[in-house]
Amino acid sequence: MPIFLSQVNRQTRLQYWSGIYVPCVQKLPNNINPLDSTKNGTKQLEGEDELMSYMAAYGAHHYHKLQAAFLNANLGILHNRNIEIVDWGCGQAVATAILLDFLLAKEIFPIINRITLIEPSNDALQKGLSYLEKILIGNNDIGVSVRQVCNYLHEVSDSNVKSSAETVKIHLFSNILDIASVELDNLYQLVIRTNQGINKFICTGPYNPKRCRIDDFRQRFSKEYTLEDEFCSDQRLAHPYWKLGNNKSPPYSEYNITRYEQQFTVRL
Numbered sequence: 172m173p174i175f176l177s178q179v180n181r182q183t184r185l186q187y188w189s190g191i192y193v194p195c196v197q198k199l200p201n202n203i204n205p206l207d208s209t210k211n212g213t214k215q216l217e218g219e220d221e222l223m224s225y226m227a228a229y230g231a232h233h234y235h236k237l238q239a240a241f242l243n244a245n246l247g248i249l250h251n252r253n254i255e256i257v258d259w260g261c262g263q264a265v266a267t268a269i270l271l272d273f274l275l276a277k278e279i280f281p282i283i284n285r286i287t288l289i290e291p292s293n294d295a296l297q298k299g300l301s302y303l304e305k306i307l308i309g310n311n312d313i314g315v316s317v318r319q320v321c322n323y324l325h326e327v328s329d330s331n332v333k334s335s336a337e338t339v340k341i342h343l344f345s346n347i348l349d350i351a352s353v354e355l356d357n358l359y360q361l362v363i364r365t366n367q368g369i370n371k372f373i374c375t376g377p378y379n380p381k382r383c384r385i386d387d388f389r390q391r392f393s394k395e396y397t398l399e400d401e402f403c404s405d406q407r408l409a410h411p412y413w414k415l416g417n418n419k420s421p422p423y424s425e426y427n428i429t430r431y432e433q434q435f436t437v438r439l
């Protein structure tokens with residue numbers, strides 16, 4: 172059953188910043204250092220405290236990085252189109268949640284035929300699904316339209332992620348391509364085997380002076396296909412976020428956020 176963004180109840184729906192990020196900061200027990208409990212964001216998360224820690228430590232950075240990316244993604248063309256969202260290494264579905272928030276705020280209403288969440292931590296996956304349900308209030312049974320793939324990327328089979336050739340696919344790679352254990356060539360082959368038609372890739376990550384892995388991934392496509400709507404940025408952002416030791420209630424102070432981003436569209 173498709174998800175109609177136009178049907179979302181915009182009065183009662185959860186918003187990412189006020190409804191997910193800020194409550195995680197505020198509920199985080201004072202004796203937990205979120206950087207330690209998530210091993211600086213690299214740990215495969217288990218249990219409420221670790222999930223909350225990740226959101227408190229990184230939820231604002233990802234929000235600001237993705238908002239900046241979506242502003243340059245020409246998403247207006249998705250209005251009234253049939254789309255699918257694929258969130259690779261989704262964690263708590265942060266990237267999908269922020270994308271939905273962005274589309275709703277801009278009144279861009281695509282028809283979402285399916286959301287695919289791929290993530291090895293079942294705790295993170297279930298938390299992500301519960302966030303999406305609260306954002307998409309007004310659409311019944313959204314669970315039916317969300318395909319959950321609880322696996323590492325190298326374990327994902329074609330049938331787990333195969334999409335429809337008729338939809339526009341939005342592929343979200345948020346803070347995942349930099350992870351050394353993600354095999355880029357396997358991932359590229361999986362993506363091109365399973366996604367015919369129009370595919371939009373939005374890849375974000377921390378600033379890395381060598382930038383090699385996000386660029387390597389993009390280059391695999393550019394060698395074989397014509398890329399459109401290309402956009403790349405490593406410009407720092409300055410936005411508010413909570414830091415350990417500061418007051419947990421907003422407004423938060425503004426700090427620099429470093430990032431690297433590549434976007435492109437390709438017809439496969």
Ligand SMILES: C[S@@+](CC[C@H](N)C(=O)[O-])C[C@H]1O[C@@H](n2cnc3c(N)ncnc32)[C@H](O)[C@@H]1O
Nearest residue numbers: 215260261262265291292323324345346352353
């Ligand atoms: C830095 S977090 C990013 C999560 C989410 N995309 C975000 O932006 O918040 C990295 C995520 O990738 C997952 N992960 C780690 N290695 C993976 C792999 N080989 N395949 C798929 N996911 C992986 C982790 O469980 C974690 O949720």
